[in-house]
Amino acid sequence: MxxxxxxxxxxxxxxxxxxxxxxxxxxxxxxxxxxxxxxxxxxxxxxxxxxxxxxxxxxxxxxxxxFPGLGVLDIAPTGDVRADLRRFVVAYRELFESPAARAGVPGLLAAYQAEPERHGTLVARVGQDVRPAFQATLAAAAPGTVDPAVDPDTVMDVLIGAAVYDAFIRPFTGRAAGAAADRAAQDDRVCDLLMRALRPDDGDRAPAG
Amino acid sequence: MxxxxxxxxxxxxxxxxxxxxxxxxxxxxxxxxxxxxxxxxxxxxxxxxxxxxxxxxxxxxxxxxxFPGLGVLDIAPTGDVRADLRRFVVAYRELFESPAARAGVPGLLAAYQAEPERHGTLVARVGQDVRPAFQATLAAAAPGTVDPAVDPDTVMDVLIGAAVYDAFIRPFTGRAAGAAADRAAQDDRVCDLLMRALRPDDGDRAPAG
Missing domain, CATH: 1.10.10 (Arc Repressor Mutant, subunit A)
Structure with a gap:
């Protein structure tokens, strides 16, 4: 029954x-x-x-x-850590800037205000489920490109934060004209910043070429 | 009249x-x-x-x-760039995690959905007005500690994003017990990551001591 x-x-x-x-x-x-x-x-x-x-x-x-869950963000590492990182940056930015998320997230956050215990679902769907794939991406980087001293969770916190900022805080103005190019440029700027943060000190870095 | x-x-x-x-x-x-x-x-x-x-x-x-405006975030540079950066990180985190912001921001974002032209006020109050002070902070860093190639606006986007993430996306669980220590540790992690991103390559860096 x-x-x-x-x-x-x-x-x-x-x-x-x-x-x-x-x-x-x-x-x-x-x-x-x-x-x-x-x-x-x-x-x-x-x-x-x-x-x-x-x-x-x-x-x-x-x-x-x-937040359809892990599927869209289950990104297998290729070894090209900047390209892999960029796929996470783009995936999160697209997740939060979708019309459904733009309308849904403020309402969900307001609902969690009244019922904080519900908040765990959003957290799991937005981040916790994705962390193993993200850690694997950093671990698969070529030797000497990512400093193992950097905490992958902090990088991912900052990466998700950048996507939330981009969807909800950055000016709406300028998005209409040349919006796609503007978004790609911001994705690159975030990637560049994170890659700078990840790089080892010169002494520990693999020689170029 | x-x-x-x-x-x-x-x-x-x-x-x-x-x-x-x-x-x-x-x-x-x-x-x-x-x-x-x-x-x-x-x-x-x-x-x-x-x-x-x-x-x-x-x-x-x-x-x-x-968002009471520039006042709280008008932080004069001391030359100790990590300490100065941390004051911005803490100020933004405190701004977004205040009870008024936790209740107000989701409602404002929902209101902007219907009237996107209003969004400019939030953007100005949250970031644009603070950018000159932030740029001055990075410019006042001791020679060899901050790579001038790094775009201060991207650093600030990421810094604000980390604060928004911390207030609205990170788990509520664990905040009750030891919450202050937890927040300080996250502030330090964000600062460490940004300082890593800002550091010049070894060849351009000032000798330690």
Whole structure:
């Protein structure tokens, strides 16, 4: 009598995808306040009770929709540490500047104010789950390019912070014209800064070429 | 007939301070939604029309209350660049983690979603006004400690991003017990990372001692 079979049929993963996509659309188009389970049910034709079975409240649904989890950020190291680092920088920046995140994150942060114990989900989805992949990236760097004394967690804190800053604090002005070039330039500036921080002292560095 | 005299008496700066303090208290105790001009008027005994004369809406009032502007961050360089940098790191972290900012920033970001042109005020108050002081700090560093090739604006973007991350993304768990020590340790980690990024290559560095 337990599990999905008790409710008639097994869960269909396509329904999850449909619900999450509709949630992102609603966030982007109508904002956090109007992104309710009922609105998602209306938009998708999926019953509200089916959605509640998977996500206990709209907060969890919005978290899942905005932060899809490790998948996008599961970046295998190539050994070219700057290129790998840049993929993390770009992935986080894109994560936070997506229309769904721009609408969803302020609302989630406001919700956590009232219920701080919920905050753990965001933290796990945004960072904790990704840290092993990030550590592996630094560990796979060519000898002499990354100082092992540098704490990978601090680098990742700063990297995520730069993405949050870029999405929520940097001026909106100038984003419309030449926005893509502007973002790429900022990604490069953040990468350059982090690579500078990671470099060993000259005496410990591999010779160039 | 223009200016404050047309309205009967000159503006009293003590009233501004009273209104801003009450706004911070309301944010911290009752949250963004309940921090209205009417509530501030009730709390302070200052007339709502007087408050509106100074701040056209509750958004501007909350911005002024949460981000009091350059004053707190107008840090004169001492020449000890790590100590100076740390004062910026601590000042921004304290700015964003204050109870008023924790309650106010998510609400402001949500408001900017609907009215992006308002966003400029936050940007100016959070960063633009402080950049000259920050640039002066790096410029005042002892020769050979800061590579002039490093862009001060990127360092400051990353520094502010780290503060935002620390206030809004890092786990709340662990903050209660030993929170002050934890915060100081994170401030040090961010400073260490930025100092590493700022250091010139060995060949250009001043000899130790």
């Amino acid at each position: 337990g599990g999905d079979s008790a409710r008639g049929r097994p869960r269909d993963p396509r329904i999850d995808g449909l619900v999450l996509a509709a949630t992102r659309d609603l966030l982007a188009q109508r904002g956090f306040a109007e992104t309710t389970i009922q609105a998602v049910a209306r938009q998708t034709g999926v019953g509200a009770s089916t959605i509640y079975r998977r996500w206990p409240s709209r907060i969890e649904l919005i978290e899942s929709a905005v | 223009g200016g404050d005299s047309a309205r009967g008496r000159p503006r009293d700066p003590r009233i501004d301070g009273l209104v801003l303090a009450a706004t911070r208290d309301l944010l911290a105790q009752r949250g963004f939604a309940e921090t209205t001009i009417q509530a501030v008027a009730r709390q302070t005994g200052v007339g709502a029309s007087t408050i509106y004369r100074r701040w056209p809406s509750r958004i501007e009032l909350i911005e002024s209350a949460v």
